[in-house]
Amino acid sequence: MSPKRGRPYNLEIGTALRQAAERVMSEGGFSSLTIDGLVNEVGTTRPSFYRRYRNVAHLAFDVIQHRFGTQPHSAGTSLAKDLLQLQRDEVAMFADPLVRNNLPGLLESMRTDSHVRELYLEGFIKPRRANVMCVLNAAIDRGEVQGSDVDLNWICDLLLSPVLTRALLPTPGGLNDELARRTADLALRELTSNTFAT
Structure with a gap:
């Protein structure tokens, strides 16, 4: 007699949950995201949800990562252009309602849930820092930056902090191309300054 098997894993349920969560996150924000609301909309069950996600914070992170997952950055011909492109991509992501409307809730989840924090570090921080390092390595190879001076x-931190501040706080200016240009220029001046310290 063959062993009894459970119900086959349905990939469509995961896709439906992610799509439903993206709609809720875009319209109502992280606080509107509930397991019962999602499973009722999708037509599935709480056990099916928990087979895929530990909680709504894990699902929210999955939604963000699917929309804004970082691809390896190919360095161009100059440090200035590369930094500006990186910053334009970051500003566009943080300005999107899907991120901006959910950022406070996601940050609180990272603070209280070590698993979400690890997902954030592995899925967002490391790939983005790898892209910055790719840009810096190319600049070092071109002689624009001294490799021993790069921190x-x-x-x-210089690139992210102003963007994160404007995404979280009602400060003047907003998330726009001027912010991308000014933060990229700040990092460029720091990198090419003779007084840059490690």
């Missing part, structure tokens, strides 16, 4: 963490 990758500090440069990444």
Whole structure:
């Protein structure tokens, strides 16, 4: 007698949950995201949800990653152009309602849930820092930057912090191309300054 098997894993349910979550996140934000609401909309069950996600924060992260997953960046012909492109991509992501309307809830989940924090570090921080490092390595090869002077963490902080501040706080200016240009220029000046310190 063959062993009894459970119901086959249905990939369509995962896709439907992600699509439903994206709609809720875009319209109502993270606080509107509930397991019962999602499974009722999709026509599935709570056990089916938990087979795919630990909680709604994990699903929300999956939604963000599917929309804005980072691809490896190919360095261009100059550090200035590469930094500007990186920043334009970041500003566009943080300006999107899917990120901006859910960022406070996602950050709180990262603070309280080590699994979500690890997903964020592995899925967003590391790939984006790898892209910055790709740009910097190309600039070092071209002689634009002295390799021994580069502090990758500090440069990444310079690039991200103003964007994150404007995404979270009602400050003047907003998330726009001027912000991308000014933050890219700030990082460029730091990298090419003779006083840059590790």
